[in-house]
Amino acid sequence: MTPANPVTSATSRSKLALRGDLLDFTASPAWGQLDSPAVRFQPDHWLLIDEYGRIAGTQGQEPDASWTKQDHRGRLILPGFIDTHVHAPQLDVIASYGAELLDWLNTYTFPAEQRYADPALARRGAARFLDALLAHGTTSAVVFPTVHKVSAEALFEAARSRGMRLIAGKVLMDRHAPDGLRDDVAQAERDCVDLIQRFHGQERLAYAVTVRFAPTSTPAQLAMAGALCRADASLYVQTHVAENRSEVEWVARLFPAARSYLDVYAREGLLHPRAVLAHGIWLDEADRAVLAESGAQVAFCPSSNLFLGSGLFDWVGARAAGFAVSAASDVGGGTSLSMQRTLADGYKVQAMAGQRLTAWVALHAATRGAAEGLGLQHEIGHFGLGTLADVCVWDWARGPVAEARFEVARELHEKLFAWMTLSDERNLVTSLVAGRTRYQRPT
Structure with missing residues (x-):
């Protein structure tokens, strides 16, 4: 690019x-x-x-x-600030009560995202979301829209009109999701190719191949996502990994040939220096070594991890393994777009492990560190x-x-x-x- x-x-x-x-x-x-x-x-x-x-x-x-x-x-x-993992349509479900990850998706997230098939609603939602980021001091972001092509279009257009650095892509999801939120491999590929041609590398926009998470994509769709990355090394990847123990167990049942959740992505060529993987709580030593070798980064989402009861991310272990960590709000699992609130929760997560997160490490992860992880330190x-x-x-x-x-x-x-x-x-x-x-x- x-x-x-x-x-x-x-x-x-x-x-x-x-x-x-x-x-x-x-x-x-x-x-x-x-x-x-x-x-x-x-x-x-x-x-x-x-x-x-x-x-x-x-x-x-x-x-x-x-x-x-x-x-x-x-x-x-x-x-x-640079928020490396946040969901534009989930402002509608922020601060929803009483669910862990998988229940959260089915009860709150998926119904909210279904509404973004409406172009007018998608445009209003994108404008509201980006203005909210700016009102919280976040000027660049890596963003999930929805499975609907129009939601990605609306987000890119709204970011362009504001001059913002935005990385996003149509969500890929062809199974284990309700009607109105599933695509198919062929149409999803056509949509991605069109969006890449129209927005990737234009002004301050970049395209991310956006796999929701492994359970909602068939092996064929994951292979298609990997092929897109091999065809253009300048594309980003964004997805979720090892957020919740029930999710990890589900992935193991769905992909029995994979060594781990992370390995599902590695096998398809989705781990590379432009890959942003949210959460990464339940990773083992081998996973950490693979992340370090690939150059991919983990977006640490402490507010969301605490709110959904997902677990405590080991930042010290990540640094020892040698892979990059950036900071992310993960709204709407996270409870605020404020990066200060996010980082303050990050301090608490690390304190639970007997570690003390300095303001310097925290703020670096939301500014220069995030930029370096995205290969954008020349710009932001x-x-x-x-x-x-x-x-x-x-x-x-x-x-x-x-x-x-x-x-x-x-x-x-x-x-x-x-x-x-x-x-x-x-x-x-x-x-x-x-x-x-x-x-x-x-x-």
């Missing part, structure tokens, strides 16, 4: 300078290290965004009069020269409890950890996508 050039002279505008406390990462922070050289913190600095929406640098002194200036001194400025996730200015401005603290905590916080990690734990979308002041304001908090 040829790298996109999403900002051209036709969309040029004034140069913009944002003043505030700039924080991003230059490398991957070590586990447990509070004073990390990977952190780049520039308090009370200016972030310069050129007329094409790209980062032109940072500086301590006020820029000259050729720049349009926004003074956010005393506020935190971060790269926009940090404030390096030439990256697109997907940027969010945050209040350090809102409300008496957070404000009191921030006043007594001493060193930088303590401040960021308190911010990660106590803040949410209410702290967001503005979201910029390629230098354009796409969300502004009401005054």
Whole structure:
């Protein structure tokens, strides 16, 4: 895929300078290290965004009069968050009561997704979903629509109109799903090929071969998905793996020749550096080695894992095995699009295993780390020269409890950890996508 050039002279505008406390990462922070050289913190600095929406640098002194200036001194400025696993149609079922994964799908998810066969509803849903992401400080995402081609079309078109980096694809699902949510191999392949030709590599859009999860695809459909990947190595893959023990047992019955759940995907060529696998809780040592060798990443979805009672992901084990981990909300199993809430839940999951997740490792997984896992570090996730200015401005603290905590916080990690734990979308002041304001908090 040829790298996109999403900002051209036709969309040029004034140069913009944002003043505030700039924080991003230059490398991957070590586990447990509070004073990390990977952190780049520039308090009370200016972030310069050129007329094409790209980062032109940072500086301590006020820029000259050729720049349009926004003074956010005393506020935190971060790269926009990257959510590596989230379901657009599941805003309709967020916070639904009392189900584990398989019951959740049948009771809540599948009925909600059936409605997205309606083109008008799909368009409204896509717009609402992307605007909600931007209002939570997420500027890029890897997204599941539904099995309906129109739902993917609506999502791509809505992302294009907002200038967002979006990775998505029509869901593949030809068995173990209700009427209205099953496709067939031949039609699904035609739909994928058409969507790839129309959207993949166009502006900031990319196509992901999207297998719902192994139980809802026949071996023939999985083979077709693998063939698409072999035909074009620039395509992404997104799917679920080893989220729930009952699910793992079901996969073992459906695919008796496979060594493991993960092996179902490996056999079809669906594990490669552009593959994003959600959850990965119930993996063994051999699975972890396969992931590391393939270059695929796991999207850690702590809020969803806790809410559905799926299990506790071993992040330390993942790092030891050598495969990448990014952070994901997994709405609607997850209970919020807020990446801070997601990461705060991630801390709790790791604490249950006797590990302590630093703010640095957590925030890196939702910014530069996610970008690197997706092969997009040239474009998003940090404030390096030439990256697109997907940027969010945050209040350090809102409300008496957070404000009191921030006043007594001493060193930088303590401040960021308190911010990660106590803040949410209410702290967001503005979201910029390629230098354009796409969300502004009401005054």
